[in-house]
Amino acid sequence: MKLTTLSTEERIIKAASKIFISKGYAGARMQEIADEAGINKAMLHYYYRSKDKLFRVIALASFKEIIPRIGHLIEKDLPLLEKLAAIVDTYLTTFKSNPNLPLFILNELTQQGDEFIDELKAQVAELPRFEYLFAQIQKEVEDGNIRPVLPFHLLLTTMSMTIFPFVCRPVFTGLIGVTNSQYDEIIGSRKEHIVAFLTHALKT
Amino acid sequence: MKLTTLSTEERIIKAASKIFISKGYAGARMQEIADEAGINKAMLHYYYRSKDKLFRVIALASFKEIIPRIGHLIEKDLPLLEKLAAIVDTYLTTFKSNPNLPLFILNELTQQGDEFIDELKAQVAELPRFEYLFAQIQKEVEDGNIRPVLPFHLLLTTMSMTIFPFVCRPVFTGLIGVTNSQYDEIIGSRKEHIVAFLTHALKT
DNA sequence: GTCTATAGCTGGATAGAC
DNA sequence: GTCTATCCAGCTATAGAC
Numbered sequence: 001m002k003l004t005t006l007s008t009e010e011r012i013i014k015a016a017s018k019i020f021i022s023k024g025y026a027g028a029r030m031q032e033i034a035d036e037a038g039i040n041k042a043m044l045h046y047y048y049r050s051k052d053k054l055f056r057v058i059a060l061a062s063f064k065e066i067i068p069r070i071g072h073l074i075e076k077d078l079p080l081l082e083k084l085a086a087i088v089d090t091y092l093t094t095f096k097s098n099p100n101l102p103l104f105i106l107n108e109l110t111q112q113g114d115e116f117i118d119e120l121k122a123q124v125a126e127l128p129r130f131e132y133l134f135a136q137i138q139k140e141v142e143d144g145n146i147r148p149v150l151p152f153h154l155l156l157t158t159m160s161m162t163i164f165p166f167v168c169r170p171v172f173t174g175l176i177g178v179t180n181s182q183y184d185e186i187i188g189s190r191k192e193h194i195v196a197f198l199t200h201a202l203k204t
Numbered sequence: 205m206k207l208t209t210l211s212t213e214e215r216i217i218k219a220a221s222k223i224f225i226s227k228g229y230a231g232a233r234m235q236e237i238a239d240e241a242g243i244n245k246a247m248l249h250y251y252y253r254s255k256d257k258l259f260r261v262i263a264l265a266s267f268k269e270i271i272p273r274i275g276h277l278i279e280k281d282l283p284l285l286e287k288l289a290a291i292v293d294t295y296l297t298t299f300k301s302n303p304n305l306p307l308f309i310l311n312e313l314t315q316q317g318d319e320f321i322d323e324l325k326a327q328v329a330e331l332p333r334f335e336y337l338f339a340q341i342q343k344e345v346e347d348g349n350i351r352p353v354l355p356f357h358l359l360l361t362t363m364s365m366t367i368f369p370f371v372c373r374p375v376f377t378g379l380i381g382v383t384n385s386q387y388d389e390i391i392g393s394r395k396e397h398i399v400a401f402l403t404h405a406l407k408t
Numbered sequence: 409g410t411c412t413a414t415a416g417c418t419g420g421a422t423a424g425a426c
Numbered sequence: 427g428t429c430t431a432t433c434c435a436g437c438t439a440t441a442g443a444c
Contacts, residue, residue: 008409008410023230023315024228024230024231024311024315026227026228026230026231027228027230027231027315029436029437029438030437030438030439031436031437031438039410039411040410040411040412041437041438041439042410042411042412042439042440042441043409043410043411044438044439045438045439045440046409046410049439050438050439051437051438051439067379100314103310103311103314105375106307106371106372106374106375107228107307107311109374109375109378109379110304110307110373110374111227111228111231117374117378117379120379121379127379127380128380130380147404149397149401150390150393150397152390153390153393153394153397156365156368156369156372156390157365157397157398157401159368159372160364160365160367160368160369160372161360161361161364161365163364163368163372164360164363164364164367164368165360165364167310167371168310168360168363168364168367169314170310170313170314170321171309171310171313174313174321175271175313175321175324175325175331176331176332176334186354186356186357186360189354189357190357193353193354193357193361194361197353197361197405198405200351200404200405200406200407201401201402201404201405202404203404212427212428233418233419233420234419234420234421235418235419235420243428243429244428244429244430245419245420245421246421246422246423246428246429246430247427247428247429248420248421249420249421249422250427250428253421254420254421255419255420255421
């Protein structure tokens, strides 16, 4: 159990990730990142020239870690329902260990300008080719294996059911009287619900 | 077509809503709100003492407008699927005319502190009593009218399918090559998809 | 590389004339 | 009520010693 064996640079990245992902770009403060890393502000600028540069390192790294995970799943040769289940499982696993990430991504994707998006697209090796998934869905419909459904709707529905619970937690824990552990339980049993739901909804 | 017949106070509210809801509390600037309203910063402080106060007026008003809309639906005496369809329709209609609202709400509910949540709870006349909906779902399951499902999962799924598309738009329009009008079409046909999906997924 | 001190600016808030 | 001018705190960023 090594405690502070991390290099300064690693500590900065770790601290900046935590602060940026929980507070967002506009809400984050360089001072808070420095405190979290156990150094001072000057160090942040020494390693990464500006708040903006540091943010991009963090944000791009986060995005680049998520995107390929489902990217390669999509092109895999798997039966449709198994593939959807694998996508659901990947998202759930990823976000369970980083519950603030979904809101962060959605937020910065809407707030940051086009240059940011372009930089992201340029850096991500390969964006998921959803056409591949859409074609597979289309074929299943045509073969009569599943109920007719617009492929994009099915993708959107699958992603919605899986990711939205992570971003709407405060609606239930804050406003309605759901406790955090009750909510964790729901998230824990989410996969079974989603897979069962998809299975029955697609049955011919 | 009255152009500037609005009182200063109305103009401030309108401008502040626009800026706060699209940029969030941390990202909004008083100067930008003043510009949008066609006045100067001093006026903002004259009417609402601080950024914080102004924000609360806007945020609480937004929340208070949304919450009761489904609150009363939930306790209505309607068959389950019709009730779910009505909830879906209400959300879709509300957010189609204010597409930034969902992300704003989710965001501020996670960013703002407990005092904000408490103030919100105190001001909202009545929070939706989901127990009522849960009991109805439970009964339908017990009567064998729908497939067994945990009531909270069903609510979460319904809300997810309906609201998430509004917050994940930039994922598809920014990263994947979906155009905004294509995405609007999807949102336009969303209700039919969701209702059909729910119907088939719940069939015994 | 790491620190302290501080410059420089942005943005929220106020004073005071009209 | 509305404006201009200005203050001042907080934050990003840099200078310079060690």
